[in-house]
Amino acid sequence: TMLDPESFVRYPLFGDRQTWVLRPEDNGVSMEAHGADEFESVIARALGLSKIRVLTPPQTAIVSERDQWNDGFNVLAVAPGVVVGYERNVE
Helix, strand or coil: CEEECCEEECCCCCCCCCEEEEEEECCEEEEEEECHHHHHHHHHHHCCCCCCEEECCCCCHHHHHHCHHHCCCCEEEEECCEEEECCCCCC
């Protein structure tokens, strides 16, 4: 979830995932794959920033699978730097 122009909250158990950059072209779309270690730099570059801040609230796999409603990353951004989450979410 994008919190403001330079800050994001990320699910901590996201795992190692490739980042894909899709660009429109005259004859379709170009796709460019990046390794999991490039996740933050790819997003920063796409936004024209030198870096981004990624907040990752603490979470365990057991708790996460059982109750997503208490997750610290389960928020709705309503304005830059302003998010709404569940009251019971203490993370």
